[in-house]
Amino acid sequence: MTDNNTTLSNPYLWDKPRPRFFITGSRGFLGHYLSAYFHKQGYYVFESHAFHLRIDIPSNLEQVLMRLKPDLIIHLAAFHRWENPSDQERALKVNVEGTANLLDIAELLHIPVLFISTDQVFDGRKDQVYSEKDPVNPLSYYGRLKVRGEELIQNAELPAYWILRLAPVWSEEVHIPYTRQNFLAGIVRAFEGQSREWPATIYGGLIHREMVAQTIDGLFQRGKNGIYHLASDTSLSYFEQARYMARFLGPSKELIADTIRASSPPPRNFRMNTEKITRTLGITIPTFEEDVKKWLRKE
Template structure:
């Protein structure tokens, strides 16, 4: 983006969890052209090229993705198209018109065997198709030569779409006891947190006298809520902060007792220190974000 000049911002996936929030937080940073699948279907690569060339944005923000992790195991082509090929095309088109690209990736690029927090330069080793497709998207963007920010996040939830929070609230209203995996750990991250921090970072890019901002800052950053818990701990906190009259008992179980088509990493915890050191922004603790999310439903 050219510093000091209002730019057109092309936002994909506006009906998704993160896209919905970004459409609000990006206001004031430029003219936001927010498109859903009917206006920009990332599965149609020719349309992707055509739309970018017609709109000629200064910034492309791409939260759209194939996020059905288990379904991706059998729907490999669709996952690769949306998560790898489409971001690559967006990056190529961005480079051609001098635009920058903001893209969102995942903790699932790691295998989960590290004992501590994952840093951006730790070795990647995705264990499922979704993770492999997202990693391929990261690599396509980096290889394109376009100015870019790739934000890896984890365990995304919100008040829209399909996610763990909404599933727990639905099941908790129907059942007196739930069994939830207790040996996989990560940072539940509210979609609003992702959008707010993204906007804070991008506000720095459009500040005066920042003509070389993208050259200095392009790369991968981890962006998750602070702290960590298990899926079981996440579920317990959901019911603690919820307004359900009768709250279910949440029974801890090992992941082995709840097999899924896609293998999930046991450790999805990522360090946000690079994000904080570079941009001066820090995400709230996951419990505080969850409390606020439930208060705004």
Template sequence: MVQKQALIMDMRLKTRVSGNRVGSMKILVTGANGQLGRELVKVLSAHHQVIGCTRNELDVTDLSKARDIVQEARPEIVVHTAAYTHVDQAEADQDRAFLVNAYGTRNMTVAAQQAGAKMMYISTDYVFDGRSTKPYREYDFVNPVNVYGKSKLAGEDMVKTLSDKYFIVRTSWVYGRHGSNFVKNMLRLAETRTEIDVVCDQVGSPTYAPELAWFIKELLESEKYGIYHVSNTGACSRYEWAKAIFAAAGLGVTVRPVDTAKFLLPAARPAYSVLDYMAIRLNGFSTLRHWRTALTQFIDELRSI
């Protein structure tokens, strides 16, 4: 009990309060140290009261702790970004992937529902099998081809079953300043290589984390519940994305297109996971910028650090 009270007090101290703005809400964000979590805390705290919980502060796999923390904090919205994201490792660690992504999501959804809070769950394009030849709409058939995708889809099912006020945001190929991601990995490889092999048979849409965070803020401030596909517009292969990264950074790296099969990875990947934005269009929201525009901004920001 003492440990629980100390944790809750620590959370209170970390709550970012934006003042007494009209319409300001209290929002609890899980996975606050993650790539998207950090951007969300930054964006939301400029307008709302935000409690950002890291993995050490809130173990989402513990239902009792999740309930206690949410009940004490009494947020109006729970944004659940915490996740098991090791796609290849999940193939050999299925129990852990489902514990975090399915049952951890159940725990946060139950806690949010009991507190009367809106529930926001961040999902993935990997719920699709990649056999389509046109962008996936929100209510197209789902059929994940790897454990990670299956565990995230199980999380979606938990949210839809247990919450009466939920948003599910499926996104793809997220990158930004924080954490590990494709853009930063390509730039790191370019420090020691002049030629890089990149797969050309995986097609999707890159998503710039700060823009995703701003869209989530707009969505949370509404009551237009449901499933949304959110990424920067346009599509490319990872090979094309890598070429664009090096061009934007002014790096003379030769990118060689190769098939995914060359890398012999444990987890299968959807060959095509481009998302269609039907829910954004029909609910009156604005789509994100083209992925090339966002990428150029990100590279420019990295240069200024």
């Protein structure tokens, strides 16, 4: 396991004119955006789907990575459904076995890895915000698999690693592919007839995808190994955040707001402390309300 005090002063990791990023899960909502974002930054970006790779079938993964020689693997690939036994088996194969396959090759080729995790590694029972030092206790199957992925990363012999735990991610683009996991897209789909409820008793600050991209870049350039939290600051529940977003959605905003229904599951708090990442990278994370005002045009 790599020393947690290692930083990216190692020229192997960043002293190159154009970093080379390999992104798993590059067809997903976040992976698609990160690929485009880092392309615009002038980086070389290699998308896993362009090579027809599946991390749960590693037969040609080593060969591809050996040829590409990326400076960083951004590991996003994950299976999100677990409603029935076949889904759970598939999720285990991709989220855990696939991660282990990828790490075996990253160890062999000495490639740093940034692993995208989730606030769902916590049980939501804490009254205060969660820090990176708080013990994990996931209640969902997805959260349990992410914890296993985190453990694999921390115990791998890598030149560097980062675990980035994210709150739910959103984007202003809702009518393009890759948006199934976009919080805002869910609101619009509800308006278009796909009924859905938002929990009024669950709290956590949604984060815009651009902030995720900027944070990943910052961690690669100068972040120490370890676990980091990324979320916006807000006192609103998921239901209240959905209603707040609806106010900015144009002429149909009142009709859209009417489609947002509250549910009342057991109270949970997934708010995360972001002091570590702001201190490490010297950044300011906008509040949820500031981000909505920035990205959505109010009529």
